[in-house]
Amino acid sequence: MTEVKPIAPIEQSWFNRSVLAVAPDLIGCTIVRQFPDGQQLRGLIVETEAYQQDDPGCHGYRGKTPRTEVMFGEAGYAYVYLIYGMYHCLNVVTDRAGFASAVLIRALQLESMPTQPFSGKLDRLAAGPGKLCQVMQIDRSHNAQPLTLDQAIWVEGRSFSWQQQFEAGQHPLMQTTRIGLSQAQDLPWRWYLKGNPAVSKT
């Protein structure tokens, strides 16, 4: 369950496991957004949620549709969808092809200030799934893209020092219920770093 590859970037096979194993393991990993001009924006993952096909809260619960098709495919791809007509959410597809599952990335701790004029404190700029897509400029054009090094978005594993701190108990990992659902609210499939300012309060 806590098998972690400290090698960056993460390989496709690492995502090809149960979403319930990948979602907590993604905490402490880094999302890297590379822009066409070569600039990078990097953020540590501090909050995730797991969704899978047999779960009524999952978009894939009622079968494959054009929107959810990527969730049914190979692991290691981005699933990006629009919510409430105004915000995008970034998910990482996990597990085997044919079984819909993905990790929703809910909050990042940014490593540096983005060049775009965003207001507010750095540690709150990527607090929430909609905000992190705004600040990282992620939208549906990134849907179904592989999260590999040559792409606009990829994921890097935990650094050695972070993993050491984690094992020393300096980053308490909490598990609780998911946010904003009208179904399956009771499943404890949300993970976050205790005390991190980017994590949702509720």
Added chain:
DNA sequence: GGTAGGATTACG
């Protein structure tokens, strides 16, 4: 072709 509702957020 019409429409209800949603894995959100900021503001009062």
Added chain:
DNA sequence: GTAATCCTACCT
């Protein structure tokens, strides 16, 4: 509490 805002899925 509620508005902003529009795609998706599910009807007819």
